[in-house]
Amino acid sequence: MLTVLALMSVALLGIVPEQTEAIVIYTGWERHALVGSDIRLACSFFSWRWTSEDVTFSWTYRPDGSRDSISIFHYTGGAAYVDNKGPFMDRLEFVGNPSRRDGSILIKNLEFSDNGTFTCDAKNPPDIVGRPSSVRLLVFEKVPIQAGVITGAIIGVVLGLLILIVAIYYLMRFLVARRVFSINVSKHGKKKKEGSQQKQGPVPPAEPSKVKAAAPEKKKQESRKDKK
């Protein structure tokens, strides 16, 4: 019984690490850029093993609407090889740091024909099983406003103004009721505009007639005070 258990545990220890040893590659999902600008396409990976000296990065490019990929970058044995014949001739630069698992490339002076899918494949021997990851590049003439930005902005501003007006209205009513402000000048010359501490407890019912709040709500305010 014990021997069976021991054998099973050894077998598990042998199997499980191998299943977790798949290299996972990360790039972005989509990148937007203006024509004529530069863009840095990032690629990094996760691996259970230490970064080996034989780590390799390779980038391939598939134009929009085409089914063929062309290889544009390869890093191996400590040296980077950039595209010197294809569409990115003289425009590609390696800006990654392989010892830090970073295989990013920089494409300069973008053109409309650069629209397409870029695939990064990294290998970290002996950890070589993994799926390449792709990032889609979209080149714009001018960066479009995202859908919904202006919509949200207009709705937010109007509702915000509404809430602000309501808040100011209630604040003024509160301040007037507490006798901090007295907006109206009555015949008795009670014109005070002070931060006074005239807290007279419950407001006497005769007073509200001397206080003029904003016109539409005047009757409601008086009626509420009368009901009290």
Add this chain to the structure above:
Amino acid sequence: MLLLLLGIVLLHIVALVLLLVSTIVSVWTSNDTGTSDLWYNCSTATGGHHCNPASTGEWIQAVQALMILSIIFSVLSLVLFFCQLFTLQKGGRFFLTGTFQILASLFVMSGAIIYTVMSPEWVPKDDTYGYSYILAWVAFPLALISGLIYVILRKRE
């Protein structure tokens, strides 16, 4: 008295429903192969029904925002009407309710006007206006009349 109340509420609800239908269903322009509206351009041209999100232009987003705002204000005005029905003193006027409803109608009008002016940029010339567009234009006077009734109305008993 109760009949009048019901009639007013019914008018308000009709305007609100028209606004909702116009914004959501949104068949603002239509032609042989498809419809286009505030949110999607749908066409049955290439076999099957395809819908793409509408262009991200600035003006169509403004129209979207104005329609949504008009719905919000109309709903708020309905809620305020019921609030004011119970809290307003006798003889008082439903100013707040009327203001919100009139604002809602103004928003619908602005949205429809902007859409009318800018639509040649978005849709081909031979498109006809769909029923949602007409509903928006119908909702505008209904909401305006409803708001004016609220302003004129006085609360009794």
